[in-house]
Amino acid sequence: MVSDFENSIDRDSSFDLGLDFLEDPEILNNSTRFQTNVLKLETNRCVETVRSEINDERFGKQVTDTEIEEMKSSKRNKNTAKNTKWAFNIFETWRQHRQADNIPEIHIMEKPALSFWLIRFLMEVRNQKGEEYPPKSLYLIMCGLLRHLRECGVHDKNILDKKDPAFAELITILDSKMKHLLDQGLGTKTKQADPVSNEDEEKLWEKGVFGMKNSKSLQYTVFFYACKLFGLRGRDEHRNLQCNQFEIGEDDGGRFIRFIGRGSKTYHGGLGQMSIKNKDIKHYCKPGPRCMATHFETYLNALGNDGDFYRRPLPSTQSGTIRYGYQPVGINTLNKFMKEIAEKGSLQGSFTNHSGKRTCATTMYTAGIDEQEIMDRTGHRSVTAVRKYKQSSDQVRKMVSNVLDPNKEDTDLHVSKMLKYEKNEHSCKTTSDKSETTVSNNIKKRRDALTDLTNQSGIVNFTGCTFNF
Incomplete structure (x- = not known):
């Protein structure tokens, strides 16, 4: 049953809940400012709380640009940096030698010019004595120049890229020059440290x-x-x-x-x-x-x-x-x-x-x-x-040399070494209670048999024998 109160309400009307003040722009602005101020206050309180809890020694001092550059350079391999500088100085010396040609600096050359001048550099470069560089040194010079380009911010020119058509001729010249130098006997002797025997x-x-x-x-x-x-x-x-x-x-x-x-x-x-x-x-x-x-x-x-x-x-x-x-x-x-x-x-x-x-x-x-x-x-x-x-x-090299050398070691010496090896092998397999006399007798029999064979002339036939070398 519907109450009289409900019937008295117009269905098209709405309740007045007393919220009309929210539609007032001035009141809305004041409310927004109030909420913003409250938020700022809470934020400031949080920041102050965090600051009070942070240890001043937790973080380092503010870093400078110089310190950033020092960090970057500190982990660069010193030998690599030295070799890069060495290669660049060689190229610069050659470039100054041909100053009449007005060769541009290597890092500003475009690909065609870079390939053109590097080909001539490879053909003409010499050490301070006026001698050709060994093949590996020539390759290391090119690697050093590539690293120099990278240090100068040039990343779109890889002078050792075999797949880049712009440097195809340069790679061919480098390969041919290295092979030519090897034919001349350069780089055939490698100097390396010996192990301690x-x-x-x-x-x-x-x-x-x-x-x-x-x-x-x-x-x-x-x-x-x-x-x-x-x-x-x-x-x-x-x-x-x-x-x-x-x-x-x-x-x-x-x-x-x-x-x-x-x-x-x-x-x-x-x-x-x-x-x-x-x-x-x-x-x-x-x-x-x-x-x-x-x-x-x-x-x-x-x-x-x-x-x-x-x-x-x-x-x-x-x-x-x-x-x-x-x-x-x-x-x-x-x-x-x-x-x-x-x-x-x-x-x-x-x-x-x-x-x-x-x-x-x-x-x-x-x-x-x-x-x-x-x-x-x-x-x-x-x-x-x-x-x-x-x-x-050295022991293995000497053994191989003795096998190949025309002056063979004495046969008795070979037999002695073989018998000594067999004795050691036999001793490892026998039990501890087996006497040394029995082993010696067996070795003597083998020695006599080998002596008889080596003293025979003509063809000697072996049947049912196994030879282990």
Whole structure:
């Protein structure tokens, strides 16, 4: 039933709820200003609260443009920058030599002009002695010029792009010139550091170059084995090495040295290497007088386990024989460490600081270690790069030479070596209670049989025999 009140209401009319004031523009503006002021007040309160909670030392001081440029340049490889400058100076010297042709600066040339002048540069360039550059040097000069263009902001001209028709003739000339230089005998001899053989390493221990008899010998020891055990490069990874990058510990596998790497030639970090990790190697040490964990621990303790890893050795005193100062070893002195080690040990060959890293890779290759394990130690990112360290040892070279040389070794010597090998093989397979007399008798029978064969003339027939070489 509908009430009288409802019937009295006109269905077309509306309720007056007392909200007509919201339609007044002046009241609306006042309300908006009020809400805005309230919001500002709350915002200011939040800002003041945040400011009161922020530690003034949390963020660094305001950076300058100069500091930004210094940050950008600080991580550029110094050797790369040096080679870039070297290549550009060669081109500039040639350009000044042909100043009558008014050759423009390289970074303002268009593609046709750039290709035209670089072709003539390749054909005419010579070193300071007036001699041709080796093929690889010629290529490195072109790489340096390309880097110079990039530094000048030129990114649309790749002078080594084989797919760019504008530089097709330039690439052909470069390739042909490199082949021509090789035919002339240039670049056929490569100079590289020699690895330290097992015999030379033993000699260094016997002569006291390695060991803990004084501060210098211990420093030589940790330097060489930091290279051999962890594949450190001869310069950049040693120069900035810190004590806290090494840890001495022990677990179920025994005592170990842990090395935690940082930036290097092959690992820069940054956006381009987000998926690559820095070196983190744990080397387990064998117990004994040459235990590397003991040597590294003694060295680190003498340094206080803090600061630069290479510091100047101090003379022995009554308080201790292993002492080091606070001043780091100079870069020039550090670069001569391996040369000094070789001289003190009377080693024959070409030894530089890179010999340590080469020793690391070569030793593992000789032992048949998997290439991935070798790369983990050396830090190489490609198999091609690490395989450059794969080379025959002197013992293998000598054996191959003896096989090919017309002056063969004496037959009895070959037989003696073979029998000695068989004796060792047989000894490993026999039980401990088998007497040496029985082994000797078997070897004597084989020797007699081989002697009879070698003394026979004419054709000798073998039936049912297996020969293992």
